[in-house]
Amino acid sequence: MGKRVVVDPVTRIEGHLRVEAMLDDKGVVKDAISSGTMWRGIEVILQGRDPRDAWAFVERICGVCTTVHALASVRAVENAVGIKVPANADIVRNIMFLTQYVQDHVIHFYHLHALDWVDVVSALKANPGATATLAQKVSPSWPTASPGYFSDIQSTVKKFVESGQLGIFQNAYWGHPAYKLPPEANLMAVAHYLEALQWQKEIIKIHTVFGGKNPHPNYLVGGVPVSFNLNGDNAINMERLNLVHDLIKGAAAVVEQLYLPDLLAIASFYPEWTKIGGGLGNFMSYGDVPQNGIGDPTKFRIPRGVVLNKNLADVLPIDHADSNQIREEVAHSWYSYPADVKALHPWDGITQPNYTGPKPPYQTLDENGAYSWVKSPRWKGHAMEVGPLSRMLVGFASGRTDYKEVVTEALGKLKVGPEALFSTLGRTAARGLETRLAVKWLADEYDKLIANLKAGDTSTANTAQWEPSSWPADCKGFGAEEAPRGALGHWIHIKDKKIFNYQIVVPSTWNASPKDNAGQKGAYEAALLGTPMADSAKPLELLRTIHSFDPCLACATHVLSPEGDELAKVVVR
């Protein structure tokens, strides 16, 4: 008889996630469920409000992936009403979008994921001189790599540990047999954890320039709120542009000289994790970074498409308006549908909360009943994985040379074949590889902006349909986006200038989804199968795979609204 391991809270993620894993006699996961344990009701709150305000409400779904919901929302309203934004607005949005990618991915790697691979306490045993040699070999151009520097970092860690107040590092899994890095690599990673923490507050200043603050910069239906006035002192001028340009250059250095080398160095010590955590094998990307307006997905820098059953020979198209493609099910979620309804497209979405879980405090959930506040979205009935790995595979399978180059180079350095991508480590590596693409695109978008300004185009907003009086009486739209954590869609129905219905299907809803009508598992659940655990009381291995998805549960469990219905009374059993 195996064991049931409960991890709740899953930490180093956004939001509230619970995982229950059933182990066999050998300590290998044979079944797993993931449960979102928070629900806020934002879509209900949106009903009846001005659609131009929606971006601000939905942006607050998540402060870690700040900006992403705001962008999807303005796109949805513009799609519904028929607004085309100026070229500069698309570029500024792209720059903010790619800034979010870079910042989010670096933070994820160092501050949310690294401690799954890096043993902080082991760093105390490192030889600072040997660490410097290692660092200079791994990344010859990164400046902070002297023996004295690592010696200082080590003494900081040492004194911190000796103080007895371990703060966020206490009670963790230090010394766990699944940690494989030598002390020097651990010390180098700890130093870079601190450096990345300092740097992340710099890169987001790009959001501050264009959106006034971060987290939660401002967006605008019809364009962007900033104006360009190159000879003015009160809008975006040369000083502001220089700041953005410098931050982009700094980001490229961090990604190329810190993040990527660390990622590959750490990965090289964990070859077994290229065989664990593969999961569903179905991958979806909505695509993004438009080059010819959001209406032309063929010109996206991040391509759109679906790869099924790991078949890289075929990329299938996606239609967000087709009611037979993206549909949500609630077989194992704490919601109810009308008796004859099994799945609904977001434009027709109904959400009737119906809590049938155990009364808190509880010990375990029942995998045969409903067990999550997350719904089960499916594409043509298939459970899908979304996120960096999906984008890499769709880009690779679409024959894009930029994607092929970064993937091939990394596989070569790690001396593994393409099959290694279908794994926990593949997912983590894909995030780093696309960050390389993102910093390059960031510089390209900046150059495009300068070229437009040089040509005399300073327009940032299309205000022709700003006033709701210019809108159709009844219209529907969607905003598709490829957020850092994966495919994100907002669907809006506007009636009499107000929001009639608003539905959001987010990346972590796809990945954290519970089982569906047919019993198909969600991406987390599928990826945990077959994971070996050395010690069932220390769920380090489970965390590695769950963190490789970069979960965001505030996003996954926002909520869906009935069309004007009152929320059902929750039944507590």
Next chain:
Amino acid sequence: MEVLQRRPSTYDILRIHGVDRRSFLKFCTQSAAAIGLSAALVPKVVEAMEKKPRIPVIWLHGLECTCCSESFIRSSHPIAQDIVLNLISLDYDDTLQAAAGFQVEEIRKKVMKEYKGEYILAVEGNAPTNDGGVYCTIGGESFLNILKETAKDCKAIVAWGSCASNGCVQAAKPNPTGAKPVYKLISDKPVINVPGCPPIAEVMTGVLTYILTFGELPELDRQGRPKMFYAQRIHDKCYRRPFFDAGQFVEAWDDEGAKKGWCLYKMGCRGPTTFNSCSTVKWNCGVSFPIQSGHGCIGCSEEGFWDNGPFYQRLSNIPVPGIESTPDSIGKTLTVLSGAGIAAHLVSVAARKGVRGLTSKPEPVSSSDAAVKQPEE
């Protein structure tokens, strides 16, 4: 107090980190400057940092979006790393914690026991109160119960952001989960409200370092907000204020007024009714703030701001220029008086400028419109 003295002070920690006295004094001076203290008070900061242990902090997350944590780690002075490694002992925080699952809950219980009456409870997000709190559970327990349990033996509560301070987005109508801010749930502990969605990073670190340095809460206003950061309206210190006074307004996005940085009042700016430091401290190391980047303030630190929309509808009840008031005195009378005030201001500006169109009456205002509200008693 004996228990306290056995624990290392900030100075002890810095000293064993190899920081010399000179650098320590410099650090104290910078910390004092960061929280707006004059040089004369530096010795007091030094004394406090020498004697105080690192205060244990339990940082709970309820219904929220983690924007407060994200803001916190963007602090430029002091930087988050200094706070977490040197100033506080961040013993529990789901977002950054290395451990997970029961090991984390163990830590919470341990701190509550060992530091009874001494630890700071930082709360990000708020608690759903409908249906037994099932809309947010952690480790199988409702957040509502966890909050109450953890608050019981804390020294004080820091309510981060608008969720914890006044409800924020999930408490906007119709508030489907019955989300309530901390002060409505905990009545027997001091609660310091640090509103904003999120609060400015240096405001957050300023509040924490003040508590650590002086061993007491900073001076609070009637809404429980630190006066040093929330005593003035954004409008009062806005660099675009002269354009308001001169009647020069942005009339449409990206128009000539926008390119010249004129006042955003007509685009719905909530600066005139929002108490926060955005126009003084600014955001992300002083780079900008919403108005400087061309978008009006949405009033994200004010109670009920989500229901004071639409955001792009201009306020008609804002204080009259030239009349000084504070959140303590402004009260409910603002609603009654200022509607007439702003109309009168526009009329007088229009008369001076001879501008047609500005004399039109402000839109009618519903009772829920953007008045400065008092917290519910």
